[in-house]
Amino acid sequence: MRKLYIILPVHNRKSITQEFVRLLKVQTYSNYHLILIDDGSGDGTEEMVRSHIPSLTVIKGKGDWFWGGSIYQGIKYIKLNHSDLADGVLIANDDIIFDHEFLEKGAKALFSKGGNIIVASCYSQQTGRLLGSGVHADWRNLTFIASNEPDKINCATTNALFVTVRDLLQIGDIHPKLIPHYLSDFEFTMRACKKGLKLVPEPSLTVFVNETTTRNITGRVSGLFDYFNIRSPEYIVSWTFFILMLCPARYKYLNLCRIWYQVLTAARRKADRFL
Structure with a gap:
């Protein structure tokens, strides 16, 4: 054995x-x-x-x-x-x-x-x-x-x-x-x-x-804070390195734009609340 x-x-x-x-x-x-x-x-x-x-x-x-x-x-x-x-x-x-x-x-x-x-x-x-x-x-x-x-x-x-x-x-x-x-x-x-x-x-x-303690990696709308929280599935630093390390070259630029566009969109929504 x-x-x-x-x-x-x-x-x-x-x-x-x-x-x-x-x-x-x-x-x-x-x-x-x-x-x-x-x-x-x-x-x-x-x-x-x-x-x-x-x-x-x-x-x-x-x-x-x-x-x-x-x-x-x-x-x-x-x-x-x-x-x-x-x-x-x-x-x-x-x-x-x-x-x-x-x-x-x-x-x-x-x-x-x-x-x-x-x-x-x-x-x-x-x-x-x-x-x-x-x-x-x-x-x-x-x-x-x-x-x-x-x-x-x-x-x-x-x-x-x-x-x-x-x-x-x-x-x-x-x-x-x-x-x-x-x-x-x-x-x-x-x-x-x-x-x-x-x-x-x-x-x-x-x-x-246990689905109450295990969070999905995709599929939910995020607030701005989630993109900068290490414990969040949307943590932007992890997503950036993940794409840089593994994504095929033909999709790399596209996917980097996708994830950072989400961050900028969340930041704009946050800013609009104060205007």
Whole structure:
């Protein structure tokens, strides 16, 4: 049984993290090592997790790592401490619900399909509807649509991704200074595809996502403040670097104009209220 490292970023969601830990403790696959990246929680999250899983590794931040920086710290730990490149890694959000065979099914799919990133099928905890396994990014229209079709999936969220240590190191680091929070997962998985890895949905691997704690990357009207808030899906700095790093050249200028036009439009609306 190969080792499975679990990279789990947390921040002040003790009750949500506690449910994740409860589900982890009853897994049929026991050879895992939890890497808890606690980015400055002040609600006792670390102590709660330690009381249930004493053998974990805790990496502590000060609240300014966000998602990208937290995953960066987890990857850094695995680089320095892994024992076998053939071992596996699960990158997960703490607000997912899964069954007692989740790790076993994920490990089986991962270790039997070399050169792939295994993606779980995500369902809504609130409605039960299928949200998708991966995402199809359409650069021409700058849209990101959930998809279950393997041929269309070219990026994914990190609700639950399985990857081998070898492939994780091949993909390379997250870029938390350029894309600190939202879009980090899309950048990471798109870069993986560019390096020849495939995002493979595994039908038997299902998670239920809490839609009240997980925000969509697109589809809502934003105020001006959202474009300059690191925690916002519309954070303009992340969008700018995301496009510069990954967008095909023929759409790059168009998409940069699109996102900055939205910012200028929001600024104009804000200014009109004071005139």
